[in-house]
Amino acid sequence: MIRDITLGQYYQTESLIHRLDPRVKLAGTLIYVITLFFYKNFVGYALAIFFLATVIRLSKVPFKFMVRGMKSILFLLMITVLFNLFLTPGTPVFTLWKLSITKEGTSLAVSMALRLSLLVIGSSLMTLTTTPNNLTDGMEKGLGFLKIFKVPVHEVAMMMSIALRFIPILLEETDKIMKAQMARGADFESGKLIARAKAMVPLLVPLFISAFRRANDLAMAMEARCYRGGEGRTKMKPLKYRGRDYIAYLILFLFMFGSIWLGRLTLPMLMVG
Amino acid sequence: MNIVKADNVVYKYERHDEEGNVEGYTTAVDHVSLDVKEGTFIAILGHNGSGKSTLAKHINAILSPKEGTVWVDGLDTAQEENLWEVRQRAGMVFQNPDNQIIGQVVEEDVGFGPENMGVPTKEIWERVEESLRAVGMYEYRKHSPNRLSGGQKQRVSIAGVLAMHPKVIVLDEPTAMLDPNGRREVIRAARGLNQVEGVTVILITHYMEEIVHADQVFVMDHGKIAMEGTPREIFSQVEKLKELRLAVPQVTLLAHELKQSGVPLPDGILTRKELVEELSKVCRSR
Numbered sequence: 001m002i003r004d005i006t007l008g009q010y011y012q013t014e015s016l017i018h019r020l021d022p023r024v025k026l027a028g029t030l031i032y033v034i035t036l037f038f039y040k041n042f043v044g045y046a047l048a049i050f051f052l053a054t055v056i057r058l059s060k061v062p063f064k065f066m067v068r069g070m071k072s073i074l075f076l077l078m079i080t081v082l083f084n085l086f087l088t089p090g091t092p093v094f095t096l097w098k099l100s101i102t103k104e105g106t107s108l109a110v111s112m113a114l115r116l117s118l119l120v121i122g123s124s125l126m127t128l129t130t131t132p133n134n135l136t137d138g139m140e141k142g143l144g145f146l147k148i149f150k151v152p153v154h155e156v157a158m159m160m161s162i163a164l165r166f167i168p169i170l171l172e173e174t175d176k177i178m179k180a181q182m183a184r185g186a187d188f189e190s191g192k193l194i195a196r197a198k199a200m201v202p203l204l205v206p207l208f209i210s211a212f213r214r215a216n217d218l219a220m221a222m223e224a225r226c227y228r229g230g231e232g233r234t235k236m237k238p239l240k241y242r243g244r245d246y247i248a249y250l251i252l253f254l255f256m257f258g259s260i261w262l263g264r265l266t267l268p269m270l271m272v273g
Numbered sequence: 274m275n276i277v278k279a280d281n282v283v284y285k286y287e288r289h290d291e292e293g294n295v296e297g298y299t300t301a302v303d304h305v306s307l308d309v310k311e312g313t314f315i316a317i318l319g320h321n322g323s324g325k326s327t328l329a330k331h332i333n334a335i336l337s338p339k340e341g342t343v344w345v346d347g348l349d350t351a352q353e354e355n356l357w358e359v360r361q362r363a364g365m366v367f368q369n370p371d372n373q374i375i376g377q378v379v380e381e382d383v384g385f386g387p388e389n390m391g392v393p394t395k396e397i398w399e400r401v402e403e404s405l406r407a408v409g410m411y412e413y414r415k416h417s418p419n420r421l422s423g424g425q426k427q428r429v430s431i432a433g434v435l436a437m438h439p440k441v442i443v444l445d446e447p448t449a450m451l452d453p454n455g456r457r458e459v460i461r462a463a464r465g466l467n468q469v470e471g472v473t474v475i476l477i478t479h480y481m482e483e484i485v486h487a488d489q490v491f492v493m494d495h496g497k498i499a500m501e502g503t504p505r506e507i508f509s510q511v512e513k514l515k516e517l518r519l520a521v522p523q524v525t526l527l528a529h530e531l532k533q534s535g536v537p538l539p540d541g542i543l544t545r546k547e548l549v550e551e552l553s554k555v556c557r558s559r
């Protein structure tokens with residue numbers, strides 16, 4: 001059934017990581033991703049792998065779910081590795097016709113591959129352990145300071161959560177329109193790419209019209225329930241930091257400073273590039 | 274003062290031609306006056322385009338009258354400063370259950386109204402629980418609205434309005450998109466609110482079966498109130514209802530036809546039980 005699809009890729013289970021405040025997880029992912037770009041030796045990467053592995057263990061999410069995210073970047077990963085491997089100037093180790101693999105190239109390729117994989121796995125861990133709902137709540141509260149710069153934080157968060165609510169409804173509707181048109185002889189499957197793209201037009205027009213109609217209805221329903229923006233609004237489920245969240249922040253900062261310090265030490269043999 | 278009072282309300286829609294210029298006006302509500310007593314169950318009946326939904330939107334201050342005045346609990350709905358107060362006191366449930374649920378979890382949706390009103394967190398939870406219990410959806414509080422049936426979704430919408438502690442609930446064709454089971458659920462929930470919670474209910478519908486239990490019925494046609502009275506009074510005028518293109522319930526229609534062909538039955542029979550009783554009376558007297 002189309003309405004059973006999971007949004008994002010939330011993995012339902014009970015764990016310490018799931019229970020953390022979404023703001024901690026958002027900040028954590030950001031810190032983690034930034035630190036990955038500071039490493040100059042492989043000790044930093046080793047530390048990051050250890051850190052990530054520990055968090056994955058704590059989250060109780062099966063590892064194969066993380067690998068799923070990797071599939072989408074496999075192509076990019078291969079290109080990066082190959083280019084770095086063959087096109088980095090330096091001392092050649094192995095020469096194949098005109099291309100040669102250099103010592104520097106090998107270590108650069110390995111570090112790029114590590115960086116990319118760690119990046120993807122780390123950020124998918126966040127979406128796997130946080131419901132989309134929690135995520136938008138976390139963004140609204142965590143980025144609340146942007147309001148001083150006239151950034152409509154509440155409105156953006158509200159839009160995101162409404163979009164999330166309507167994705168399954170619109171998918172179902174697409175399915176319905178498609179079936180109705182297929183029943184009248186429309187062909188969405190055969191033909192070249194352009195022909196198939198053209199076949200989508202009669203699908204998109206009714207879908208857009210209905211989406212606008214829904215938006216109109218929803219706006220009216222929201223106003224009827226006294227919605228008037230974020231001003232003066234209370235929360236049914238306010239975000240509150242608990243002890244574990246402060247500890248998590250502490251660990252995060254320790255990880256950040258520790259791994260950057262170690263990762264930038266000049267260590268012979270273990271340097272990147 | 275009555276809870277809802279409309280005095281000579283007129284509402285016109287602008288008609289546009291293809292370039293978007295105003296071509297003319299369609300009068301959707303034409304000099305309607307209405308008085309609703311607190312705690313009653315009111316039904317407004319009419320076929321499509323009779324102006325009943327337009328009238329309903331005036332009670333929630335979504336529309337304000339072009340002429341005349343609407344008061345909700347003594348507040349003039351046309352006054353800008355009364356807007357939010359009016360919307361809190363007169364809640365509204367719309368036709369399409371999918372297009373009025375905002376939350377991704379049932380309980381969050383019910384909490385949406387109180388959140389907007391600035392109710393403290395602890396009280397929101399109390400209100401959500403009591404409203405969901407009132408419509409019999411408490412055990413679904415953690416569910417995603419996408420997986421509920423149409424009738425259940427509408428009950429969640431009703432709970433969402435109820436959590437704002439309104440004095441009046443306007444239900445604008447809440448059953449139009451539901452199957453017979455869902456329709457029954459929603460009407461039962463609406464009656465429950467009226468009888469148990471004492472909330473004034475204004476039900477807009479074109480299903481005659483749903484108005485049987487109303488205290489007072491208004492029938493609208495071409496933006497005007499064409500008939501007014503108790504369900505029994507309304508249903509005894511079968512010919513007039515047919516003229517207004519309204520489908521009379523089968524039981525009433527059957528009783529009417531029987532009477533026409535000489536069976537001595539009273540006018541305005543509303544339920545199957547009544548018809549059976551009346552018929553057995555007729556049989557016994559023979």
